[in-house]
Amino acid sequence: xxxxxxxxxxxxxxxxxxxxxxxxxxxxxxxxxxxxxxxxxxxxxxxxxxxxxxxxxxxxxxxxxxxxxxxxxxxxxxxxxxxxxxxxxxxxxxxxxxxxxxxxxxxxxxxxxxxxxxxxxxxxxxxxxxxxxxxxxxxxxxxxxxxxxxxxxxxxxxxxxxxxxxxxxxxxxxxxxxxxxxxxxxxxxxxxxxxxxxxxxxxxxxxxxxxxxxxxxxxxxxxxxxxxxxxxxxxxxxxxxxxxxxxxxxxxxxxxxxxxxxxxxxxxxxxxxxxxxxxxxxxxxxxxxxxxxxxxxxxxxxxxxxxxxxxxxxxxxxxxxxxxxxxxxxxxxxxxxxxxxxxxxxxxxxxxxxxxxxxxxxxxxxxxxxxxxxxxxxxxxxxxxxxxxxxxx
Numbered sequence: 217x218x219x220x221x222x223x224x225x226x227x228x229x230x231x232x233x234x235x236x237x238x239x240x241x242x243x244x245x246x247x248x249x250x251x252x253x254x255x256x257x258x259x260x261x262x263x264x265x266x267x268x269x270x271x272x273x274x275x276x277x278x279x280x281x282x283x284x285x286x287x288x289x290x291x292x293x294x295x296x297x298x299x300x301x302x303x304x305x306x307x308x309x310x311x312x313x314x315x316x317x318x319x320x321x322x323x324x325x326x327x328x329x330x331x332x333x334x335x336x337x338x339x340x341x342x343x344x345x346x347x348x349x350x351x352x353x354x355x356x357x358x359x360x361x362x363x364x365x366x367x368x369x370x371x372x373x374x375x376x377x378x379x380x381x382x383x384x385x386x387x388x389x390x391x392x393x394x395x396x397x398x399x400x401x402x403x404x405x406x407x408x409x410x411x412x413x414x415x416x417x418x419x420x421x422x423x424x425x426x427x428x429x430x431x432x433x434x435x436x437x438x439x440x441x442x443x444x445x446x447x448x449x450x451x452x453x454x455x456x457x458x459x460x461x462x463x464x465x466x467x468x469x470x471x472x473x474x475x476x477x478x479x480x481x482x483x484x485x486x487x488x489x490x491x492x493x494x495x496x497x498x499x500x501x502x503x504x505x506x507x508x509x510x511x512x513x514x515x516x517x518x519x520x521x522x523x524x525x526x527x528x529x530x531x532x533x534x535x536x537x538x539x540x541x542x543x544x545x546x547x548x549x550x551x552x553x554x555x556x557x558x559x560x561x562x563x564x565x566x567x568x569x570x571x572x573x574x575x576x577x578x579x580x581x582x583x584x585x586x587x588x589x590x591x592x593x594x595x596x597x598x599x600x601x602x603x604x605x606x607x608x609x
């Protein structure tokens with residue numbers, strides 16, 4: 217049986233570890249009369265920690281294992297032996313995962329970066345042993361407390377792919393082909409619709425060592441807002457994108473008008489989230505190697521009042537592909553690697569330099585510098601007793 221390869225929504229049940237119970241014990245040893253209580257405390261239950269990982273791209277692991285339970289703490293024992301704490305359970309999640317409370321719908325955490333950690337459920341505290349209840353009037357205590365229960369929730373996880381730009385278009389518009397040309401990604405390319413069934417992210421590299429992440433979103437068709445085709449479920453993956461790329465089949469291969477495709481795409485996106493239309497965008501006219509595309513381009517510019525980037529993804533040396541990459545770089549302005557370290561080094565605080573005033577041939581140090589120079593104060597330091605006497609006077 218062929219299993220699912222991509223999961224971007226999942227519901228899970230998490231339960232942190234219960235704390236270990238405290239012990240009720242008394243010291244019994246030869247030559248030690250009235251040894252007294254020596255019951256130790258129980259260990260803390262294990263936390264459940266969600267951690268972002270750049271090497272994970274799907275929630276499929278939690279889809280097949282929705283019960284996430286941490287280890288319980290070990291109970292205390294005699295001779296004041298404290299129980300071991302339960303091991304924390306670290307769950308690796310893809311960057312861009314939002315965690316919601318299933319019952320209230322509240323957003324609990326948003327895992328957006330690599331190695332980001334969030335304690336989603338805290339383990340219960342361990343119980344107290346009877347050694348804590350001994351007093352001068354109560355020397356044989358039998359009281360001890362049980363460990364506390366760990367936190368327990370039902371959660372809903374949603375993955376929103378983190379990308380700088382998102383490719384939008386109808387099926388067979390050439391989104392996968394464009395992603396393959398500008399990055400090292402290897403999406404499936406075929407001459408039939410819906411070859412892309414889940415978002416695919418590619419990394420675009422530039423000569424100045426800067427990088428951009430571009431996401432290929434499955435094809436959108438008319439009526440997607442009502443659930444036609446793959447619906448708008450995958451549009452959540454462009455909600456984090458800073459730039460939208462409308463890829464238009466300018467040749468009208470599937471007997472559609474290119475300008476109608478552009479208007480329909482914007483209409484479907486508006487029904488999903490009108491705020492997305494306010495973001496910067498690029499319009500790309502694909503399949504310009506065909507005569508029909510050349511004929512449709514002037515009418516497209518006139519009816520949409522946009523100036524698309526013409527290209528043909530079939531030609532690896534096409535100038536339009538290079539112009540598109542350059543336009544991405546100009547609009548998004550990716551920062552080259554190593555710039556952060558250089559900026560920190562520049563802004564590092566340095567020691568103050570003494571102010572020197574030049575007067576003719578001589579150099580005069582200002583009075584302000586003299587006042588701050590502690591090495592000129594040759595008077596003996598006064599003791600604390602002398603300082604208190606001066607203050608009292």
